[in-house]
Structure formats: structure tokens, C-alpha cells
Amino acid sequence: MKTLNSIAVGYDGSPESEHAVRWAARLARTVDATLTVLHASGILERLGSPFSHSVAPDAVERILTEEGLDSTRCHWVVDEGDACSALLHSASPPINAELLVVGSRGHGKRPGMLIGSVSLEVVQHSSVPVVVIPGP
């Protein structure tokens, strides 16, 4: 019986998020699930160098290739919201993620506090299981 159809992983360009993408890609290949690599653009990104909405960054493509994931089973999605909301929304249509994967650090800096930690915020609010991947 297939137990996991859709996995979403957050990506913000940090080494921690690359590590999370790699872990999620391995799991997706193992259980034959669809993988959505999700980037939240937030407000400020438009002032700098925004990620493409249509093409995944080279670092993500490289990881997915190295992990041998079928490209038809991977999706790159840029969400207009903040990282926490984007991950939480991925559990709803159209992504319908049944598992969320997030790096343990990213922008958060204060151990033990929900504020400033995307991973803890997601864990607290998610309706589906969450895997928090420690930094490399």
C-alpha cells in the first residue's frame, strides 16, 4: 500500500535548506512520492534578486539530479507569502502535501523560541507531519 503521495520541502537558498531538499528528495525517491520544492518570496525579495517562478535554481536542480529523482515527479513552486504560511498552505490543494520537510535554522536565530524560527512555527501550526532536518 502506498503511504505517502506528496512531500513538500521549503527552500530559501541557505545551506540548511539545501540539506533539507536533499533529504526530502531521497525520501521521495524511496517511497515514490511527488516532491514539491517550495520557495516563499516574501515582500523584500522583489527588491533584490528574486527566484524564477518557472525554473528551479541550479542548486536545487543539481540536488534532484544527484538524488536520481524523476523530473516529472518534482515541482518547483514560488509562493508569494512568507515561509511559514507557504509551507502550511502546501498541505492544502493543489499541492496536498502529506509531509512537510524544513531545515532547522534558516532565518531563525533564537534557540527554543517560536518567533524567529520557521521550523518551530511550522511544527506548531501544521495539520500534517513535519520533519525538521538538522543543519549540515
Add this chain to the structure above:
Amino acid sequence: MVLVVNEVSDDSQHESPDHPERPGRVQAVMGALASLDLGSDLIVAPTHVATRNELLRVHDAGYLDELGAYCYGGGGDIDQDTYATYDSWSIATLAAGAGLSVVTELQRRGEGVGFVAVRPPGHHALRDRAMGFCLLNNVAVTAASLVSQGERVVVVDWDVHHGNGTQQIFWDEPNVLYISLHQWPLFPGSGSAVEIGGRSALGSVLNVPLPAGATGDVTRRALDEIVAPVVDAFGPTWVLVSAGFDAHYLDPMADLCLSDGDFAAMASCVSRYVSTPGRLAFFLEGGYHLEALRASVAATLASVLGAPHEGEPATNGGPGASQLESVRAQRLAAFESWTRELGN
């Protein structure tokens, strides 16, 4: 007509290097007020720090505790957009209390218009989470206070970003009508026309998403033809405006193409939503191009105060007019869908 403003306090310690949500924004607003030369018609309401009970009407206790501890622990980045410093808690509670003070002064006088010139802005702040530069939801704190006094409040949000925090806080509150005109798609991603309020307050949310490039003719039509009938049916006793000015064509945050003359026209529209004097107050939200912010605030206030002002003309010709009918249709379909669900 008098203008009631909050006493501006020192917000210089809530800043982050190169961040567009910066102390110069309130200084730009003060420049706009000075340019109107209101003399004794400019009334300054006393400083009020929002109390814990006032904040608890719209925020969870756990969030308030965490935010205070985070700030007094030295602050830092909360997410990719939002920051806090050691002083942010005291500055944010002053911002949240400023609207209460301005409204109290308007109630005492029974006349005038309010302007709440504060930062950080508030309309993205959720019940239990900071986001989008916002820590505490300033307009929601005031709206909730008015509701506790038996008032019916319309919040008109014309910031270029959807005010997801305000919408969430009042989702099931039948005494608050939340209306937003915003660019879509854009941060925070919410704000579609099918979002119409929760089960206890169906119809208490009205979203008018606008495409990039939309001009003032579309916002004026939206306010007059789509929003005004809904406001009339609601019957507000107060109108609070989440007045972001980042829909200005010079603002770097988005792609709407409004001029300061368009903000004046929108202010004129919303001022007609309530007939009792002294029941209209504007709250600063976004607006990051300082000259556009100064000019737009001046035009907005001149419009509602009847003060002389020379600014840019209103704009026309951008996209979006054809989408207004679609807003109406989507909203109706959402109503029908909810009605069916509640009937089952």
C-alpha cells in the same frame, strides 16, 4: 475641520540596515501634515501605550509573551521580511495604542478626522504571528476596542498588499466589515474574492484583487460600485482606513500605478461611508518611497479636510476594470457555496 493625530514618539530604535520599513517614513508623514498648515485645527492626542487587555482582544497571550521576550532578548530577524529590536516591543505597543488615543479624542470632540502615524505597520500581523514587517495589528486593536463599545466598524484597507492579519482576526466577527483593495498576485498571497468571512460572519470580508498596472479609475469604480453597496448594507458607525501608500506608481514594492491624486479620490469615497462626524480615522500601513508617501498623505488628508492642496491628477486607463464584475460574481458564488454547505 480638525485633524486629530497621535503624538509621534521616538521610533528610531526600530530599524534594520537597508530595510525599507524605516523611521524616515513617519518623518515623511509629519512633513505632509506640516505642508497642510492646519494651525489650531491640528489636534495632538496624548500618548497611550496599548495595555495587555487591549492587545488580547486581537492577539494570543502566548504570542504577546514570546514577542516581548524576543525583543527584550535583543531581537533579530523574525522571518525573511520582518525584524525586531530590543526597543521594538515598546515602540509597537505605542503604535498599537495610538489609534485608541486618536479615536478617544474624536469621540470626545464629536467631529474631525483622525490620522494615526505609526510604525511598525500592522495589517499583516496575525493573531499569533508577526509577518510582513508587522508585529502588532494596530488597526485591529482599535477596531476591536470600538466593537467592545457596541460599534460597527468598517476597515477599508487600500495598502497594495492584502491585509491578511486583519482579515484573519475578524474572520468570524459580524460587527467588523473588512474590505481590501490590493494587487494580486502579490505578498502575502491571500485576498481572493472568494474569501468572504467565516461561518459566523459570512459577507464580512470583501476582497477586490487588482492586476499589476491598475490605475485610479479602477479603484474609484471598485469603491463606488462594489464596496459602497456592501458598506451601506452593513451600516457602519465607524470607518477605519488601513492606509498604505505603496500602491503609488513610484513605490518599489509593487506594480499598481496610483498617483497621489488617486489617494485623494479614494479618501473622498471612503469618507462618504459614514455620515456621523468624527467617525473616520486613517492608519499608516505601507508606503516606502518617501516623497510619494509624503505627497500621498498630504493629498489624502487635504481631500477629507477640504484643505487646499496641489498634487498630481487622478489616473486612468490601466487594466482591471473588467475584473471588477468578476469580483462580484466570485463573491456571489462563494455565498451560494457556503449557503449550500451550511444547509447540509
